[in-house]
Amino acid sequence: MRTADGDELAGPSPPASPVDSGIPMGPKRAEMRRQPMSAALDAPDSAGVRGAHNACCFCWCCCCSCSCLTIRSQEEQRHRMVSNELRRDNLPTCEESPSLTLEEVGAWAQSFDQLMFTPAGRNAFREFLRTEFSEENMLFWMACEELKKEANKNVIKEKAKIIYENYISILSPKEVSLDSRVREVINRNMVEPSQHIFDDAQLQIYTLMHRDSYPRFMSSALYKDLLQSLSEKSVET
Template identity: 40%
Template sequence: METLLFLFPQFNYMAPKEEAYFKMFGPEDLQAAKMKDDSRQKDKERKSRLSLFLTKSGSHENVSPLKKTNTTPSNISPEVALQWSDSFEDLLKHSDGVETFSQFLRTEFSEENIEFWLACEEYKTIDSETKLLSKAKYIYTVFIESDAPKEVNIDYDTKMAIQKTMAKPTKSCFEAAQTKIHSLMKKDSYRRFLHSDIYLSLTKKKGPGATMFRRRSRSCVFNERGEPTTAASEW
């Protein structure tokens, strides 16, 4: 009778449910369950440490000095915004341009590219060897290594070259990767940005009938659709 109550704990009202339930399993089953729980706990601890690391990264460790807001700065004039279409480099020289472009990248879930580029720009200004090492490890952990929380799209050889320098990083160790990400943004994201609602709302180009704004370009004037015209009277 004792054995029956042992195998069918639902009939043993005198024993705690948890104790009776675990007695149904053998030592091997209990060991496997314990190992599974330990593995889950380690994963949680690893994620918690990474989250704490990102939170306590400090001002010089911050990936981007820009505020991550969902609103476009309202004090940007159409004339200033139109200058950003001259070149991607002109856009990156303007703080509001970078912030607006970052907002656009967030809508495409690719904001890690501009954040990595900005982190590299800040990294090159560091003079302290201690801070340089700390910042290099941070950039590598967040953007470069496999399964990094904000891993950027660079080739294997470039990634391995960076990994080899982590023991003693130099100011140029991220240069190749930064150049590749800059080229990727320029050829891909930047072109879509110039046709996005975020950018067009700043330049007041909202479709046919909108007022044409004049801007000095290298050779022509652009109408509200972004099409070049050669009318000399527009200058």
């Protein structure tokens, strides 16, 4: 509307809401406003509920108490126990051997085969390799010898896996030195390993010990002291 002078008059203002104006609402009006808000707050989050019920391997909480994780943990623990038992059963230890004689120890100097042929020779040579931090070569050779005696396919597979993890894998601290060709053959055959899967690798390590370690063993204080000790005993008797 305009006045006689041409000034525009403001129209009527819309009525202020009870909330905006600070005027308290009636009980029925207040109840009607509370109901939608309460329904929104009380309504269950269907997606959250479904996520909680369906949470299997990715728990929605931090308690990690779902049954799937419990079962998986039990399976992994059982697998580790079986692997540890196999490792304990097949861990090479010093072989039992009769008392050493001067003739036997003297024969070790004739050839590497004579040294490796007897348990006493292998024990003495293994002790020397330990001083050179190359005992894994003898351990691998001995493990391969044990594998050749197995006939059960399941046992062969388990033992082959342990040998691979201990001496063939590049991640193992006891990895033996093998050429790439032998490694490739082993990797292909690990799908269905036989008791002869490591024959080529065993021969390489045998040759390495013969060429590098055996001459040093023959001139080592360990061998000379052993030979001298047996010589003195033979004189006394």
